Amino acid sequence: MTLWYLARAAGVVTMVMFTLSAVLGMVMPNVRRPERRFWLQYVHRSAAVTGLVLLTTHVVAVIADSYVAISPTVLVRPFASGYRPFAMVVGVLALYSLVLASLVGASRGRLASSATFTKYWRKLHIAASVGWLLAVGHSLLAGTDRSTPWMLAITISCLAAVATAGVYRLNAAPKLTRAWRTQ
Numbered sequence: 001m002t003l004w005y006l007a008r009a010a011g012v013v014t015m016v017m018f019t020l021s022a023v024l025g026m027v028m029p030n031v032r033r034p035e036r037r038f039w040l041q042y043v044h045r046s047a048a049v050t051g052l053v054l055l056t057t058h059v060v061a062v063i064a065d066s067y068v069a070i071s072p073t074v075l076v077r078p079f080a081s082g083y084r085p086f087a088m089v090v091g092v093l094a095l096y097s098l099v100l101a102s103l104v105g106a107s108r109g110r111l112a113s114s115a116t117f118t119k120y121w122r123k124l125h126i127a128a129s130v131g132w133l134l135a136v137g138h139s140l141l142a143g144t145d146r147s148t149p150w151m152l153a154i155t156i157s158c159l160a161a162v163a164t165a166g167v168y169r170l171n172a173a174p175k176l177t178r179a180w181r182t183q
């Protein structure tokens with residue numbers, strides 16, 4: 001059962017890490033002090049990288065574990081999974097979206113000179129938000145612990161954190177734009 005517990009624990013911490021990254025990504029554009037922005041950017045990226053490492057652990061442990069039969073083909077044919085196929089489809093789509101968002105994010109510095117990339121990078125980075133939403137959906141559909149009080153508390157906290165960051169971003173953006181204009 002060790003691998004099964006590892007898989008589930010890694011899944012939970014993956015969701016928390018991507019939530020932290022999402023929250024920081026949402027508040028970052030409203031932060032004006034360069035030093036503060038630098039640290040927020042650093043933690044935003046580190047949380048995403050930690051999330052990817054834990055996501056790999058989650059998927060490898062779920063496949064390697066013998067408690068439920070999940071084969072590596074789940075990554076290309078999740079709907080054919082014998083274990084909670086709908087939840088697997090949602091989880092695999094979350095994985096693809098978050099990997100795409102991470103690749104786009106990682107290429108940003110290197111492709112900064114490309115006008116086309118700069119134009120489309122924000123749109124491509126929306127994959128991170130889609131991936132986060134799918135990840136939360138997957139954990140609500142797949143998890144053994146989904147209805148335990150502690151897991152519900154974690155899921156609700158993740159949803160509340162992203163919702164609060166979204167409201168903060170929407171409210172702060174016009175005020176900041178006005179403040180910049182008057183300087």
Ligand code: HEM
Nearest residue numbers: 008011012014015091092094095135139142143144145146
């Ligand atoms: C960003 C993507 C993902 C995140 C954040 C994530 C997170 C989670 C979470 C939080 C749980 C609940 C654990 C629990 O209740 O203790 C879970 C369960 C599970 N996940 Fe994922 N997961 C992701 C992708 C995947 C993928 C791609 C697979 C396919 C291999 C997968 C397979 C599973 C399985 C089989 C369970 C069920 C465990 C159980 O019944 O308790 N997950 N995942």
